[in-house]
Amino acid sequence: MLEIRNLRARVEGKEILKGINLTVNAGEVHAIMGPNGSGKSTLARVIAGHEDYEVTEGEVLYNGVNLLEMEPEERAQEGIFLAFQYPVEIPGVNNSYFLKAALNAIRKHRGQEELDAMEFLALVREKMKLLEMDNTLLQRPVNEGFSGGEKKRNEIFQMSVLEPKLALLDETDSGLDIDALKIVANGVNSLRSPERAFVVVTHYQRLLNYIVPDIVHVMADGRIVRSGGKELALELEEKGYGWIEETEKAALVNA
Amino acid sequence: MSPVMTTESLFSAQFEAFIREKEDRSPAWLQRVRQMAFNRFQQMGFPTMEDEEWRFTPIHPITDTDFVPASAAPVAITVGQLEPFQFAGMEYSQIVFVNGRYSPELTCLHPLPKGVQVGSLAAHLSDDPDTADTYLARFAAQDTHAFAALNTAFMDDGAFVYIPRSVVVEEPIRLLFVSATENAPTVSHPRVLVVAGANSRCSLIESYVGVQRDVYLTNAVTEIVVGENAVVDHYKTQRESMDAYHVSYTHAQLSRNANFRSHSITLGGGLVRNDVYALLNGEGIDCTLNGLYLVNGRRLVDNHTTLDHARPHCSSHQIYKGVLDEHGRGVFNGKIYVRQDAQKTDAKQTNQALLLSDNAQINTKPQLEIFADDVKCTHGATVGQLDADQLFYLRARGIDREDARSLLIHAFAMDILDRIQIEALRRALDEVMLAQLPKPH
Numbered sequence: 001m002l003e004i005r006n007l008r009a010r011v012e013g014k015e016i017l018k019g020i021n022l023t024v025n026a027g028e029v030h031a032i033m034g035p036n037g038s039g040k041s042t043l044a045r046v047i048a049g050h051e052d053y054e055v056t057e058g059e060v061l062y063n064g065v066n067l068l069e070m071e072p073e074e075r076a077q078e079g080i081f082l083a084f085q086y087p088v089e090i091p092g093v094n095n096s097y098f099l100k101a102a103l104n105a106i107r108k109h110r111g112q113e114e115l116d117a118m119e120f121l122a123l124v125r126e127k128m129k130l131l132e133m134d135n136t137l138l139q140r141p142v143n144e145g146f147s148g149g150e151k152k153r154n155e156i157f158q159m160s161v162l163e164p165k166l167a168l169l170d171e172t173d174s175g176l177d178i179d180a181l182k183i184v185a186n187g188v189n190s191l192r193s194p195e196r197a198f199v200v201v202t203h204y205q206r207l208l209n210y211i212v213p214d215i216v217h218v219m220a221d222g223r224i225v226r227s228g229g230k231e232l233a234l235e236l237e238e239k240g241y242g243w244i245e246e247t248e249k250a251a252l253v254n255a
Numbered sequence: 256m257s258p259v260m261t262t263e264s265l266f267s268a269q270f271e272a273f274i275r276e277k278e279d280r281s282p283a284w285l286q287r288v289r290q291m292a293f294n295r296f297q298q299m300g301f302p303t304m305e306d307e308e309w310r311f312t313p314i315h316p317i318t319d320t321d322f323v324p325a326s327a328a329p330v331a332i333t334v335g336q337l338e339p340f341q342f343a344g345m346e347y348s349q350i351v352f353v354n355g356r357y358s359p360e361l362t363c364l365h366p367l368p369k370g371v372q373v374g375s376l377a378a379h380l381s382d383d384p385d386t387a388d389t390y391l392a393r394f395a396a397q398d399t400h401a402f403a404a405l406n407t408a409f410m411d412d413g414a415f416v417y418i419p420r421s422v423v424v425e426e427p428i429r430l431l432f433v434s435a436t437e438n439a440p441t442v443s444h445p446r447v448l449v450v451a452g453a454n455s456r457c458s459l460i461e462s463y464v465g466v467q468r469d470v471y472l473t474n475a476v477t478e479i480v481v482g483e484n485a486v487v488d489h490y491k492t493q494r495e496s497m498d499a500y501h502v503s504y505t506h507a508q509l510s511r512n513a514n515f516r517s518h519s520i521t522l523g524g525g526l527v528r529n530d531v532y533a534l535l536n537g538e539g540i541d542c543t544l545n546g547l548y549l550v551n552g553r554r555l556v557d558n559h560t561t562l563d564h565a566r567p568h569c570s571s572h573q574i575y576k577g578v579l580d581e582h583g584r585g586v587f588n589g590k591i592y593v594r595q596d597a598q599k600t601d602a603k604q605t606n607q608a609l610l611l612s613d614n615a616q617i618n619t620k621p622q623l624e625i626f627a628d629d630v631k632c633t634h635g636a637t638v639g640q641l642d643a644d645q646l647f648y649l650r651a652r653g654i655d656r657e658d659a660r661s662l663l664i665h666a667f668a669m670d671i672l673d674r675i676q677i678e679a680l681r682r683a684l685d686e687v688m689l690a691q692l693p694k695p696h
């Protein structure tokens with residue numbers, strides 16, 4: 001579904017991604033861990049099409065087509081969803097209006113009928129229940145004045161309404177208490193299917209108890225320095241990122 | 256060979272004819288006021304860009320035009336032509352003026368509470384010259400503002416609204432000034448006098464509209480006298496022809512415990528200058544001056560506001576927003592005076608401009624002059640483009656760039672319309688605004 005080959009990207013002249021290779025197949029869940037500043041969010045934003053990031057080398061294929069040539073909205077319409085690490089507040093734009101516009105843009109792209117107000121409301125009600133969201137959030141401006149946890153939950157709520165094919169969750173678990181975490185994980189798991197893939201960026205193994213990954217990657221300084229099964233996350237939690245860096249260095253010395 | 260006419264001499268000729276024509280019809284005091292105002296205008300002349308108050312607003316398109324008095328070029332306007340300027344889903348009384356002249360045919364007044372007067376100023380001047388004398392031309396800055404002086408010199412018709420003390424008028428009163436020209440560019444000088452007695456309550460919608468793409472000058476002056484503890488909601492909606500010139504001066508004279516909220520929505524006009532001056536002349540006054548303007552093409556909209564805090568314990572709130580596209584230009588100058596006596600003043604001013612093109616331009620200047628020591632005054636100005644993070648967020652959800660832009664621009668402007676208390680008015684303005692904002696292609 002997603003194939004990233006030797007991807008290099010920079011922002012403001014500074015190289016952040018230094019040769020990423022990653023393949024995600026439909027039905028899989030990948031976790032990406034790694035120290036602060038290692039480039040996890042940058043990778044997610046480059047996949048989503050953020051214009052601040054300049055790709056200098058490599059390619060990103062999404063179902064065989066060159067993703068890098070597509071506008072952010074086309075990527076979303078093609079089924080890519082980024083749950084933001086820091087969801088953006090948009091004063092004056094009603095959450096429900098926004099989500100309906102997004103859903104209908106995507107449906108239109110897929111050649112489906114746009115939903116009318118009633119149909120949309122019915123859909124949204126069901127998803128809100130799943131995520132135990134407060135109804136009033138829907139009538140408020142997008143993310144404005146939402147608590148940290150509410151913002152994260154709103155991201156997953158949007159995801160469950162938009163039903164993407166490839167979801168990138170950037171630290172959606174950060175700042176959630178254990179109950180909220182379970183609800184969010186539940187929202188994600190309810191979408192899991194053989195046609196969908198997830199890339200979950202997290203610092204905490206805790207989330208991975210609920211969203212069990214097929215593969216765990218560790219990023220450091222703009223590269224994926226190690227990949228493994230879900231045990232890797234446990235090992236990281238126990239030994240810290242320092243452990244990876246040590247073994248990396250040792251590998252370099254030995255080479 | 257005829258000598259080159261300056262605009263000042265053009266108006267001199269018009270004034271001489273006008274004052275002569277009025278000699279037998281107007282009370283002596285009124286003729287005196289006109290003459291004095293014209294003398295003052297002649298002393299001042301039209302402002303130039305050397306003038307601090309007009310630094311960013313070149314008015315040569317006005318001074319280069321040979322206007323004829325609108326009264327000399329009558330046009331017929333039909334009810335149908337006014338249809339696009341009406342508000343659906345609300346009841347309101349409406350008094351209509353065509354090229355500055357009262358139009359009884361187009362006017363439609365609902366039954367109003369006892370003692371309330373809504374009518375033509377010209378009629379009022381002849382029927383009840385004494386109350387007119389008490390209030391008219393007592394407040395507006397005809398001594399310092401050349402256009403206000405010119406309006407006062409040519410003062411003749413316009414609207415007169417009187418709300419007796421303790422009377423509550425539920426339905427909004429709408430003053431609709433329509434302009435249209437047939438041949439040469441015309442000038443009108445509409446005048447509005449509103450007197451709201453103590454404890455009274457009313458909503459006024461003062462509208463200036465052009466029915467077709469004409470060149471003309473509307474030079475308006477409005478005086479609003481708000482009595483003790485009265486509540487006045489004032490909406491000025493301006494949809495002049497995009498080629499028209501609109502200069503307006505609004506003076507609000509506020510008494511103790513009055514509550515005055517004014518919203519100025521500028522959607523039309525090629526060259527626009529609005530002055531709003533509020534004198535907070537009693538304790539416990541609450542005054543709101545909000546504004547929204549949209550400019551595109553090569554249009555220019557200049558808003559000058561003054562909040563004059565003369566007495567203690569008053570608060571004022573002000574938020575102006577502009578959306579500037581293409582080669583549009585905006586000027587905002589917000590003065591707040593806090594006089595020595597005005598302790599415990601709480602004044603807040605915000606000015607925001609959204610620039611949608613590299614060629615759009617805004618000049619903004621807050622001007623705080625504070626002579627009291629125990630006051631709270633804040634001001635903030637932001638000029639910027641659409642927020643890149645917000646745009647990306649919307650696009651990352653599948654909303655295409657143009658739709659995302661429209662959504663954000665609309666949200667920015669809607670912040671002002673949302674403060675309008677009359678829902679039907681808000682909806683109508685939103686519709687017009689939406690049609691004018693950059694649209695998805």
Ligand SMILES: Nc1ncnc2c1ncn2[C@@H]1O[C@H](COP(=O)(O)OP(=O)(O)OP(=O)(O)O)[C@@H](O)[C@H]1O
Pocket residue numbers: 011012016034035036037038039040041042043052085
């Ligand atoms: N728009 C930007 N402008 C300048 N620097 C940026 C920008 N975006 C990212 N960076 C820099 O790129 C590096 C990687 O940032 P990124 O957000 O991808 O890290 P991360 O792995 O997600 O970290 P965290 O775990 O703290 O979220 C950091 O040094 C960051 O400061």
Ligand SMILES: [Mg+2]
Pocket residue numbers: 040041042085170171
């Ligand atoms: Mg990050």
